[in-house]
Amino acid sequence: xxxxxxxxxxxxxQQAPLLTEKEVANLLNAAPKVVVxxxxxxxxxxxxxxxxxxxxxxxxxxxxNQNVSTIKPQATINLKQVAPTQPQPNNTNGLIExxxxxxxxxxxxxxxxxxxxxxxxPQAPNKITNWFExxxxxxxxxxQEPTREYFNENGELMLTHEELAKLGIMTDGNVLSxxxxxxxxxxxxxxxVAEISDTGFYSxxxxxxxxxxxxxxxxxxxxxxxxxxxSFWPAVxxxxxxxxxxxNVVEYISDRQNTNKIFFNEIKPFCIPVRVEFxxxxxxxxxLFWFKAQxxxxxxxxxxxxxxxxxxxxxxxxREYQKILDSYSTLKSWTKLxxxxxxxxxxxxxxxxxxxxxxxxxxxxxxxxxxxxxxVNNIYEDQTKRRLIISSKRKQQYIEIGTPKYNITPKDTFxxxxxxxxxxxxxxxxxxxxxNALSQSKTLELNTKRFAKECDDLIPIQVTSNMVLWxxxxxxxxxxxxxxxxxx
Amino acid sequence: LNNLNLTKQxxxxxxxxxxxxxxxxxxxxxxxxxxxxxxxxxxxxLIAFEQLDELKDxxxxxxxxxxxxxxxxxxxxxxxxxxxxxxxIAAENRADNSNSEHTLMQHELNRALNKIPQKQREAIVxxxxxxxxxxxxxxxxxxxxxxxxxxxxxxxxxxxxxxxxKEEKHLTQMKGVWYE
Numbered sequence: 294x295x296x297x298x299x300x301x302x303x304x305x306x307q308q309a310p311l312l313t314e315k316e317v318a319n320l321l322n323a324a325p326k327v328v329v330x331x332x333x334x335x336x337x338x339x340x341x342x343x344x345x346x347x348x349x350x351x352x353x354x355x356x357x358n359q360n361v362s363t364i365k366p367q368a369t370i371n372l373k374q375v376a377p378t379q380p381q382p383n384n385t386n387g388l389i390e391x392x393x394x395x396x397x398x399x400x401x402x403x404x405x406x407x408x409x410x411x412x413x414x415p416q417a418p419n420k421i422t423n424w425f426e427x428x429x430x431x432x433x434x435x436x437q438e439p440t441r442e443y444f445n446e447n448g449e450l451m452l453t454h455e456e457l458a459k460l461g462i463m464t465d466g467n468v469l470s471x472x473x474x475x476x477x478x479x480x481x482x483x484x485x486v487a488e489i490s491d492t493g494f495y496s497x498x499x500x501x502x503x504x505x506x507x508x509x510x511x512x513x514x515x516x517x518x519x520x521x522x523x524s525f526w527p528a529v530x531x532x533x534x535x536x537x538x539x540x541n542v543v544e545y546i547s548d549r550q551n552t553n554k555i556f557f558n559e560i561k562p563f564c565i566p567v568r569v570e571f572x573x574x575x576x577x578x579x580x581l582f583w584f585k586a587q588x589x590x591x592x593x594x595x596x597x598x599x600x601x602x603x604x605x606x607x608x609x610x611x612r613e614y615q616k617i618l619d620s621y622s623t624l625k626s627w628t629k630l631x632x633x634x635x636x637x638x639x640x641x642x643x644x645x646x647x648x649x650x651x652x653x654x655x656x657x658x659x660x661x662x663x664x665x666x667x668x669v670n671n672i673y674e675d676q677t678k679r680r681l682i683i684s685s686k687r688k689q690q691y692i693e694i695g696t697p698k699y700n701i702t703p704k705d706t707f708x709x710x711x712x713x714x715x716x717x718x719x720x721x722x723x724x725x726x727x728x729n730a731l732s733q734s735k736t737l738e739l740n741t742k743r744f745a746k747e748c749d750d751l752i753p754i755q756v757t758s759n760m761v762l763w764x765x766x767x768x769x770x771x772x773x774x775x776x777x778x779x780x781x
Numbered sequence: 782l783n784n785l786n787l788t789k790q791x792x793x794x795x796x797x798x799x800x801x802x803x804x805x806x807x808x809x810x811x812x813x814x815x816x817x818x819x820x821x822x823x824x825x826x827l828i829a830f831e832q833l834d835e836l837k838d839x840x841x842x843x844x845x846x847x848x849x850x851x852x853x854x855x856x857x858x859x860x861x862x863x864x865x866x867x868x869x870i871a872a873e874n875r876a877d878n879s880n881s882e883h884t885l886m887q888h889e890l891n892r893a894l895n896k897i898p899q900k901q902r903e904a905i906v907x908x909x910x911x912x913x914x915x916x917x918x919x920x921x922x923x924x925x926x927x928x929x930x931x932x933x934x935x936x937x938x939x940x941x942x943x944x945x946x947k948e949e950k951h952l953t954q955m956k957g958v959w960y961e
Contacts, residue, residue: 295941295945297941297944297945298937298940298941298944300886301886301887301889301890301940301944302890302909302910304886304887304890305806305809305810305886305887305890305909305910306806306910308805308806308809308810308887310801310802310805310806311805311808311809311815311818311819311822312801312805312819312822312823312826314798314801317794317797317801317826318790318794320823320826320827321790321793321794321826321827321830322790660884660885661885662885662886665885667885
């Protein structure tokens with residue numbers, strides 16, 4: 294067994310017991326009844342079963358009614374069945390018995406009026422006998438994949454409406470929509486692009502109508518949404534109208550000005566284009582959805598198309614794609630800080646970086662190992678009702694900023710974190726409040742300038758071998774540092 | 782113990798005491814939230830105590846106790862999977878743990894364990910962390926000793942992959958995102 298794994302087990306073994314023996318004894322003394330013997334038919338189960346049976350009956354009736362409409366009208370009626378039966382004397386002694394007809398017999402023997410109209414009307418089949426008769430083989434036609442071309446001359450995938458719907462692309466009348474995410478509160482106002490860093494899930498909603506076509510990017514809280522569990526998404530949506538061509542890069546690339554260039558030069562080879570024609574009375578638009586060439590995507594395609602695309606999927610290394618993307622991602626682009634500070638200042642700031650002892654980190658709510666750390670606090674700069682969770686695992690590869698929690702009470706306002714940077718200032722991340730009206734690049738510029746201005750007054754605390762958290766110099770923090778110094 | 786004229790509680794305590802730490806470690810490793818883990822341990826104890834009279838063979842107490850705990854833990858895990866793993870409150874409950882250096886490792890192990898099949902998960906935790914023998918685990922899982930060995934081997938392999946290749950996986954997760 295690897296040492297690495299053994300370390301994890303050792304850490305788990307060091308957990309202190311949850312309850313003391315005294316607590317167990319107390320628990321047993323006041324033992325409440327935990328195991329409830331269940332009767333077979335209690336009220337809850339009775340209500341549940343009756344509701345269930347009503348639902349099953351309703352579904353069966355609906356299904357049966359649908360079947361009635363699909364069966365061809367019968368042209369003839371067996372007149373023998375509807376002819377009145379003659380009461381036959383079955384007494385062999387010659388005595389004439391008065392014929393006694395019960396209600397059932399009456400209903401069976403009642404003669405039906407056979408008119409020309411009734412002969413032409415479709416007759417409802419006998420529902421009970423239908424259960425046991427073999428189903429009409431004409432009522433269900435096995436779907437057969439038509440022999441057709443899946444790719445046009447440009448190598449773009451052409452799919453039917455049903456096949457597109459499987460990918461989440463729906464054309465319904467005047468609206469083209471793509472979604473792989475559903476809002477539980479059903480309050481979509483805008484199309485959405487969402488990224489949930491905890492799961493790495495990336496989802497978005499696009500809505501195009503006759504009047505407008507919007508692609509809005511917004512990050513949303515995981516708890517707000519129910520994922521439709523599509524593990525693939527288009528990297529790019531390309532819109533071609535008569536007038537212009539535009540590209541919407543769905544992936545999280547900070548360098549939005551150059552997305553077209555990035556797409557054409559680097560991302561395109563990793564993608565499979567799907568052509569979507571959207572025609573209404575007013576306009577005809579053609580879209581190209583560029584999906585990443587990955588297995589989960591082609592699994593949703595028709596078998597023939599999937600087998601044709603399989604070699605491409607096998608050939609493409611998604612990790613390479615991710616690397617390219619990461620090179621354009623948010624952290625990478627935030628390198629201006631280093632130039633802004635200059636080498637001298639960086640040297641000076643690096644000297645001020647403070648290392649705390651175990652107790653100190655605990656007091657600041659930072660849990661850490663050599664290469665990773667986690668910081669949880671309920672506030673970040675200027676915002677009191679948000680929770681900030683920054684965690685990093687090995688060489689800045691994983692950073693998450695936590696979800697907003699509306700039900701939490703603001704506390705720990707005595708610790709205020711402003712930024713996270715690497716020791717060498719190659720990467721930086723700021724936690725200032727953003728003005729949503731500003732573009733991302735403008736916000737970044739403002740934040741960088743603000744940080745460069747006030748970094749002398751901030752207290753840098755080293756959290757991993759390479760990462761530094763910058764705090765506001767509050768009294769609480771100063772006290773923590775003092776205590777650490779005196780301990781050392 | 783039946784011949785010693787002990788009360789039900791004394792009899793239970795005598796049987797339970799040797800398993801106390803083992804049970805606690807098992808539950809704590811699989812249920813991340815400290816409060817939830819406490820609930821599971823308490824509930825296991827109460828159920829085991831209440832139905833003690835139905836236990837015919839006292840030698841089977843270990844299997845009896847761990848089966849109850851295992852059922853409760855799995856119920857919790859199923860619910861967690863449904864409602865989502867990420868839970869700040871759980872993280873904070875755990876962050877209070879005094880030995881914070883181990884907290885991250887324990888959390889990582891917990892997450893990895895919840896990604897492997899149930900039989901493997903239980904076998905490795907019982908063997909490596911609770912310290913049960915292979916024979917005891919075989920009884921608990923209704924398997925042969927060889928079957929348990931296979932499960933443990935597979936669990937180790939899966940865990941190594943999950944924990945050591947974490948770096949690669951996190952590549953896809955690395956983003957600095959502003960949540961509105």
